[in-house]
Amino acid sequence: METASLSGLARLISNRCPPPSSENARDFSKKMVSKTEEEQVNRLEIQVENGGGGAWEYLCLVRKLKLRRSDRVLKFGLSILNDPKKRSNLGPEEWTLYEEVAVAAMDCQCLDVAKDCTKILQNKFPGSNRVGRLEAMLLEAKGSWEEAEKAYLSLLEENPLDQVIHKRKTAMAKAQGNIPQAVECLNKYLEIFMADHDAWRELAEIYMSLQMYKQAAFCYEELILAQPTVPLYHLAYADVLYTLGGLENLQIAKKYYSSAVELTGGKNTRALFGICLCSFAIGQLTKGRNKEDKENSELQSLSALALEKEYKQRNPSKNALLTATLKSLKLSS
Amino acid sequence: MAEDLVLDTAIRDWVLIPLSVVMVLIGVLRYFVSKLMRSSSVPDPKIVKEGQVIIRARNLRAAANFIPAKSFRSRKAYYSNEENGLLHVPKGQAQNAQAQMFSDPNMAMDMMKKNLSMIIPQTLTFAWVNFFFSGFVAAKIPFPLTQRFRSMLQNGIDLSTVDVSYVSSRSWYFLNLFGLRGLFSLILGEENATDDTQRMMQMSGFGFDPSKSLGAEKDGLDIVQHEWALPKFEQRAEAVLRKLVS
Incomplete structure (x- = not known):
């Protein structure tokens, strides 16, 4: 049941508005500019x-x-x-x-x-660490992984705390498709540089791709701690919890979806859908014993209303799809 | 009477200008010498890690209310348990840190180098100025000043009747010593090594003891009351949505 509604949701969201130029949209959403x-x-x-x-x-x-x-x-x-x-x-x-x-x-x-x-820089600054890094990256770009690895290792020997090189090593493992090694690399890096939230984010995303949701949840908690006002992290954390399932997790997920709604001023479609789905799933799980449902149903119907309004405003052609989805969640009015 | 005092142009040519030029040259020289002597110190992984632990623990303390109680408790235990918590500093080690710092020959060497490049040229130039130019009235500033400035501007002249706007050579040396920083940052770039005051700050921060701040952070974490903020957000989200829908 969950997977079916989730994939429907994904289709809805991806169909809604084609990104203006996908590459730019991505690098902004990722870097938070x-x-x-x-x-x-x-x-x-x-x-x-x-x-x-x-x-x-x-x-x-x-x-x-x-x-x-x-x-x-x-x-x-x-x-x-x-x-x-x-x-x-x-x-x-x-x-x-x-x-x-x-x-x-x-x-x-x-x-x-x-x-x-690189050659020009090498002539200008012979023996420089930074140019050495560039040379190793060049090897990496050529795809000669072993040589690049060797180059990075020799650079690390000189300066074992070079953050960029540690990150490059992780990226290299990831590029080779060796995900377990990338995870190991990142974990080793985070053991020392544990305040680097970009690394936590990368690790969270890798764990997500490996379907290790508990670990990913931990990483997202770490990200929320580092930047508690970024709605993206609340949203991602809620997604992980929703995917994990179970009554308690669903309830927490719903709370984080609501905080994402609050932080974005109700503009985030995914968070609104998240609230609807969570409420529905909670309702399914507590079918026999509904005591606290009454107070929560208001949030649910409100977010459904907000969704309807947004679709009407921004993309009326998908309205039927939305109504069908909401109907399947028993939310349609 | 003060108006009668006329300064010989030879004083300008042979005291004022050489003194200034020498001070600038020495500053530039010192910059290059200290650049040569600066050893690229490799930071200790342990110290870097401690700094990072402190940042992370501070984040936890500041944003504790944004994560569920279970997650907070497990993190708190991870940081501050008595056996192997990240913030826990064993008793004996805390005392050692200071002693260890001074027993580290590299660190002592670094400090000595810094000191030498600062003190030696200063002593030498001061001796040189004292020997050759003591008792000169080297310059006159174009505005009157109160008596209070006498000790600053007429160091080395023990005459109370000379107008305060005359500057003695030794005072000119001191003025140059402290006043040329702006010029150096023009010549040598922004982050030049001749910034004395900044170096003083570094010196005082040298005895920084990471284990102490770890302990302080642990104490801070111990008294944090966890009160999950998220339940409130459901109501707030409701309010936001109600405004949006209506």
Whole structure:
């Protein structure tokens, strides 16, 4: 029963509004960049695209916000690097740009460009840890895992507390499809750097993919502790608890869905559906003995109403689907 | 009478300007020497971990009400149980930390290097100024000052009748010593190593004892009362939705 309604839910949500440009939408939702910053980046991007200048500002902003827009970074970065006058205007920032472009090139599989950038940096800073890291990443991008692993290990020997290298090792294990090793790597990393919430988030997502929901729940608790006002974590935690099932978990899940609703001002469709589904599941489990149902049913019907209103406003064509779903949850009015 | 006092231009050429130039050059030199001597210290994993534990425990304390009671209790036990909790510091070890810090030769060496690069040039330049330029009136500032400034501006001249706006050479040295920071940050970049006050702060923070803050964090965690905030959120969500729907 649960799986059926869940997949219906997934279809509903994914059909509702096609994401404007899936890649951008993803990197914003993942990195949590504020709305104004997002607008600024997009404006700059269009400006540079149309030859309005400001490429360097755009690159700085992308680096600052840690966005992943490798194709454009590569394009704009190269346009600066290939112009000797523009390049010399940067002064010492030139080397930072080389690094940024090298990483972007690896991401785009332009290995020649990445190789050239790394070589230039290697000549400028021989024996540098940071360039060594770049070289290892280049090996990684080529797919020669063993050599990359060796390079990372030798870098770690010099500086055993290099966070980036630990993270790279995890990413490498994940890229090879060796998920258990990635988990092990991340756990080892988190043993020391236990306040790094990005790592906790990654671990939570890996556990989710492995269907180890209890472990994932722990990670999401850790994330909620680190940033209690981010609704995404409340939502994800509720999802995990709902998936785990059981009366107690469902009740807790419902509470976290409501907190997500409260934190987003009722704008989060998934949280609204979550409340409906939780209430329904709780109702199923406590069928014979409904004592406390009365007070909770209000929240449930309210969220159903909110959903109906939102669908009517934003996507009337899917209204029938919603009504059917709500009817199956015995919520339709 | 003060107006009568005329400073020889030779004083300007042979005292004021050389003194300033020498101070700047010494500052730059010191920057490069300390850059050479700076050893890239590898941080101790244990200390890094302790710092991270403290951050995590602080998060737990601040946001305890956002996780279910069961999760909070298990975390609390994990941090502060008496056997192997993360925040628990064994009795004997706490005393040792300080002694251990001083017995570590690397750390003592580091401190000495820092001290040497700061104290030696200062002593030398002070001796040099004292020897060659003692008792000079090196400059005159263009505005009058009250008597209180006499000890600051006329160090080394024991005449109470000289107008306070005249600056003695030794005072000029001190003014340069403390006043050139802005210039250095222009020449050497923002994070130059000649910032004396910052270094003083580092020195005082040197005796920082991580085990003490671990203990403090443990005490803080022990008195946290867990009161789950989420049940309230159901009502609040209801209110939000009611406003939205209506």
